[in-house]
Each structure stands twice: as structure tokens, then as C-alpha cells.
Amino acid sequence: MDISGDTAFLKGYDPSAFDRPSVTVDLILLGMVRHRLSALLLQRVEPPQVGRWALPGGFVAIDESLDAAAARVLRDKAGVEGAHLEQLYSFGAVNRDPRMRVITIAYLALLREEQMSVAARGGRVSVVALEGDPVVAIGDGGAELPLAFDHQQILTLARDRLRGKIDYSDIAFAFLPDRFTLRALQDVHEAVLGTKLNKPAFRRRILDRGRLIATGLREEDASHRPAELFSLRSIL
Amino acid sequence: MDISGDTAFLKGYDPSAFDRPSVTVDLILLGMVRHRLSALLLQRVEPPQVGRWALPGGFVAIDESLDAAAARVLRDKAGVEGAHLEQLYSFGAVNRDPRMRVITIAYLALLREEQMSVAARGGRVSVVALEGDPVVAIGDGGAELPLAFDHQQILTLARDRLRGKIDYSDIAFAFLPDRFTLRALQDVHEAVLGTKLNKPAFRRRILDRGRLIATGLREEDASHRPAELFSLRSIL
DNA sequence: AAAATAGTGTCTTTCAGACAGTATACA
DNA sequence: TGTATACTGTCTGAAAGACACTATTTT
Numbered sequence: 001m002d003i004s005g006d007t008a009f010l011k012g013y014d015p016s017a018f019d020r021p022s023v024t025v026d027l028i029l030l031g032m033v034r035h036r037l038s039a040l041l042l043q044r045v046e047p048p049q050v051g052r053w054a055l056p057g058g059f060v061a062i063d064e065s066l067d068a069a070a071a072r073v074l075r076d077k078a079g080v081e082g083a084h085l086e087q088l089y090s091f092g093a094v095n096r097d098p099r100m101r102v103i104t105i106a107y108l109a110l111l112r113e114e115q116m117s118v119a120a121r122g123g124r125v126s127v128v129a130l131e132g133d134p135v136v137a138i139g140d141g142g143a144e145l146p147l148a149f150d151h152q153q154i155l156t157l158a159r160d161r162l163r164g165k166i167d168y169s170d171i172a173f174a175f176l177p178d179r180f181t182l183r184a185l186q187d188v189h190e191a192v193l194g195t196k197l198n199k200p201a202f203r204r205r206i207l208d209r210g211r212l213i214a215t216g217l218r219e220e221d222a223s224h225r226p227a228e229l230f231s232l233r234s235i236l
Numbered sequence: 237m238d239i240s241g242d243t244a245f246l247k248g249y250d251p252s253a254f255d256r257p258s259v260t261v262d263l264i265l266l267g268m269v270r271h272r273l274s275a276l277l278l279q280r281v282e283p284p285q286v287g288r289w290a291l292p293g294g295f296v297a298i299d300e301s302l303d304a305a306a307a308r309v310l311r312d313k314a315g316v317e318g319a320h321l322e323q324l325y326s327f328g329a330v331n332r333d334p335r336m337r338v339i340t341i342a343y344l345a346l347l348r349e350e351q352m353s354v355a356a357r358g359g360r361v362s363v364v365a366l367e368g369d370p371v372v373a374i375g376d377g378g379a380e381l382p383l384a385f386d387h388q389q390i391l392t393l394a395r396d397r398l399r400g401k402i403d404y405s406d407i408a409f410a411f412l413p414d415r416f417t418l419r420a421l422q423d424v425h426e427a428v429l430g431t432k433l434n435k436p437a438f439r440r441r442i443l444d445r446g447r448l449i450a451t452g453l454r455e456e457d458a459s460h461r462p463a464e465l466f467s468l469r470s471i472l
Numbered sequence: 473a474a475a476a477t478a479g480t481g482t483c484t485t486t487c488a489g490a491c492a493g494t495a496t497a498c499a
Numbered sequence: 500t501g502t503a504t505a506c507t508g509t510c511t512g513a514a515a516g517a518c519a520c521t522a523t524t525t526t
């Protein structure tokens with residue numbers, strides 16, 4: 001037991017030593033597609049795990065913070081800027097990647113509908129619905145897509161984080177445009193939680209929070225009574 | 237924008253390249269001392285930041301998972317085994333350590349009273365109370381101790397994580413022995429939240445959850461009516 | 473007018489805070 | 500018997516679920 005000295009930090013460590021893990025960031029790009037919580041994945045074209053679906057990611061540069069690396073990967077690989085980005089968790093099992101020791105810091109990226117479309121305009125890209133526990137990735141045809149590495153675990157944790165935060169944070173609004181209806185907001189909550197919610201109770205709860213501004217405007221293309229558009233008041 | 241291929245992963249990366257960050261784990265050792273949420277810190281004896289107080293930490297070995305590295309540091313630097321350990325957050329600002337680029341994965345370690353005593357039996361060790369927002373470290377004499385690096389930020393996040401989880405998780409029990417009184421449990425909640433709680437409401441809320449087993453035993457050394465001892469039912 | 477969804481009023485249930493009261497130990 | 504703390508009963512108020520009702524748009 002040694003708690004007495006500076007060995008708590010870095011002493012005697014050779015910065016050029018070889019036995020150092022690689023560090024990456026992986027992005028969980030989430031959005032609402034047809035009222036379902038969906039993620040954007042890439043299909044692997046080289047071994048290992050050819051054909052399986054993986055999270056976009058990239059190495060953390062030596063002169064780049066973790067947040068900056070995540071923002072760079074989001075911009076370069078998905079063509080998206082200004083999305084909500086938050087660190088999720090770090091994964092460092094020794095054999096999570098068979099090629100080398102890689103520690104990855106996973107980031108949640110919450111995208112609006114048009115950002116999802118932009119990001120999905122790539123090559124071997126798929127937007128999958130996330131369902132079940134642990135989550136599985138459901139492709140367009142309804143089939144389950146196989147996930148690479150430990151990415152099922154990462155996606156499950158991402159979904160669970162959203163569920164835990166949606167009731168007390170502003171994450172739901174990250175999926176929506178600047179002006180939105182209460183119905184659209186409720187759809188987001190229901191998709192994330194995987195349950196139906198009571199409409200009057202939901203309206204009360206959200207409106208009583210005092211964060212929404214009624215714009216007086218109404219949605220345009222409805223084939224029935226149009227709902228009022230609200231916007232989010234920025235933090236007081 | 238490149239979202240089409242395997243560049244999402246590791247292609248063309250030279251594992252022996254030099255421009256790689258170091259990776260450490262830092263431990264926030266928390267416990268209850270005199271009914272206050274307290275952390276265990278080490279005083280630095282070498283530059284930089286000599287004299288400031290820092291979290292115990294250590295490098296992640298190449299063949300060691302993050303969780304294993306945290307458990308090893310807990311054992312080797314604090315002499316503690318079997319404590320509740322959970323990953324908190326990863327910190328990777330470029331200049332958080334002036335000596336080199338270090339990414340640290342911070343872990344919460346929740347200790348019972350006797351584990352805190354064991355851990356505190358070192359050299360330049362201090363058990364400090366955490367108060368305020370952001371938290372400051374209050375030493376034995378009531379004076380504020382200066383913190384090293386970004387450790388104030390880490391400690392603040394640790395406290396906030398506890399506050400967020402205490403109402404729906406089992407973390408409070410990690411601070412307590414196997415048998416404990418409801419008063420002791422309420423003391424933990426109050427110390428973490430920094431507020432006083434209503435006693436009847438607290439009892440109802442905890443007991444209605446159905447997780448506590450009344451042992452029929454009572455505390456021993458009270459100079460008044462002794463309270464009943466409860467134990468936690470392991471997960472159903 | 474019919475259909476569809478927006479939006480509201482209100483009853484009930486649940487649960488936390490408040491507070492006063494009773495119970496039981498030691499001194 | 501006094502005092503300190505454990506423990507309980509009950510009132511009140513806040514907030515959510517259920518559900519029926521009204522409102523407003525398009526077809």
C-alpha cells in the first residue's frame with residue numbers, strides 16, 4: 001500500500017514508452033425517424049467484423065480535447081455541425097478490438113431531422129431503429145442488423161442515458177426544430193421511453209415548467225385542426 | 237465529409253506512433269465523516285503544483301481494463317478492496333496536466349467508515365469535507381485546501397453525480413455497514429444532498445420501496461431509545 | 473356534416489411535507 | 500421522573516393518470 005507520496009502521479013513514467021493504449025472517440029448519432037428513436041451506423045468493409053454495423057469514430061489527436069475530437073468526427077464523418085454533443089461513457093475492455101488495445105470515449109450526438117438526413121447521405125450507411133433491452137438495430141426492412149465489437153453495449157447505454165435524462169433535462173428539444181408542437185415533443189418522449197403518455201398530464205407537466213413560449217403560430221400542413229407551435233426559452 | 241468507408245476505424249493507423257495521449261484513472265474516494273460527505277486527497281510533494289491536494293490515480297496498463305485499473309489503484313494506494321466503484325467521467329483537456337497530454341478516466345469509490353479509516357492511514361493524506369458549488373475541500377481545521385489540476389471540477393461532478401443518483405439507486409448503502417439504522421441512512425442522504433429531510437416522509441419513502449429488511453436487532457451504544465437495525469435486501 | 477386531432481376541466485389517486493403525538497431507552 | 504430520540508397517525512397540498520368534454524381545422 002502506497003498512499004504517501006507523489007507516486008500518485010506520473011513519477012518515473014516514460015512518455016515515449018510503447019505500452020500505451022490508443023484512444024478514440026465513438027459517436028452515437030441519434031435522431032427521430034418516423035417517430036422512432038434511430039441511430040446512424042456504418043457497415044464495415046474490412047476485417048475484422050466485415051459486414052457488421054459500427055459506430056463512426058476516430059482517433060483523439062495529441063493536441064485535441066475529447067470534446068473537440070468528438071466535434072471533429074461529427075463534422076468530418078457526418079457533415080453535421082451544431083448538434084447536441086455530450087460525453088456518454090468510456091469503454092476500455094482489453095479485447096474490445098482484436099487489432100490493438102483501444103480505449104474509446106463514447107459521445108452522444110442528438111440530431112434534428114434534417115441533420116439526420118445529411119448524415120445519412122453517405123455510402124454504406126444505415127439508419128436503424130433501436131428497440132429492446134439490450135437494444136437491437138432494426139433496419140429499414142424490419143430485419144435486425146448485426147453490430148460490431150461492443151457497440152450493442154454502447155448503444156444500450158446510450159438509450160438508457162436518454163431515458164434517464166429526458167424527464168429533467170432539455171435533451172428532447174435537441175431532436176426538434178426551433179418551433180415545434182406539443183404533440184411532436186410528446187412523440188419524442190414516447191419514442192425514447194418506449195411507452196405511451198397521457199396527453200393532458202404531459203401538457204400540464206411541460207407547460208407548468210415554464211420553459212416553453214407559445215408563438216401564436218400554427219403548424220401548416222395538417223389535414224385537421226393545426227396545433228400551436230412552441231419554442232424553448234433559453235435558460236433563465 | 238467521409239462517411240462511406242472503413243476509415244471510420246483504425247485504417248492506416250500505426251500503433252507504435254508517438255503522438256498518443258497517456259491514459260490514467262483517478263479515484264474520488266468518498267465517505268461519510270462526522271455526517272459530512274468527505275473525500276480523501278493526497279498532497280503533492282513534487283512539481284508541478286507542490287503542496288496542492290490531488291486525487292489518487294495511476295496509469296492504465298496495456299493489458300488491463302479501465303475497471304481493473306481503478307480497482308488496482310484503490311487496492312494499492314488506499315489499501316481498500318470491495319468498495320463500490322463506478323466510472324464517473326473522462327477528462328481530456330489538452331493542458332490539464334502541464335507535463336504531458338493525459339486523459340484520465342475518473343472513478344467514484346464509495347467507502348464505508350472503516351474503509352475510510354484504512355485509506356486515511358497514509359502519509360500526506362487528508363480527509364476533506366466537500367461543500368459549496370463548485371465544491372471546495374474543507375480540511376480538519378475548517379480551512380479550505382487548494383486543489384491540484386482540474387480536480388475541483390472532477391470533485392464537483394462527483395458530488396453532483398451522487399446527488400442525482402441517490403434517490404433512485406443503492407449508492408447510499410455503499411457508505412453504510414451491513415446493518416444500519418434509518419437515521420444513519422437519512423444522515424447519508426442529507427449529507428449528500430446538503431439539505432435536511434422530513435423524517436416521517438423519508439421513512440415512508442424508503443420502507444415503501446420494499447428493499448429494507450427489519451432485523452429485529454437494535455443499535456447498542458445509544459444513550460436514549462435505540463433504533464432498529466435494517467439490512468438491504470439484495471436485488472430481487 | 474363528418475373526420476380528425478387540438479386542447480381543456482375535473483375527478484381521483486398517489487405521495488411528499490408538516491406537525492403533533494406516542495413509545496422506549498438511559499440517566 | 501426527565502430527557503432524548505425512535506417511531507406513528509393524520510392533515511394538507513402538489514402533481515399525475517384517467518376520461519370525458521369542447522374547439523377548430525380540412526375534406
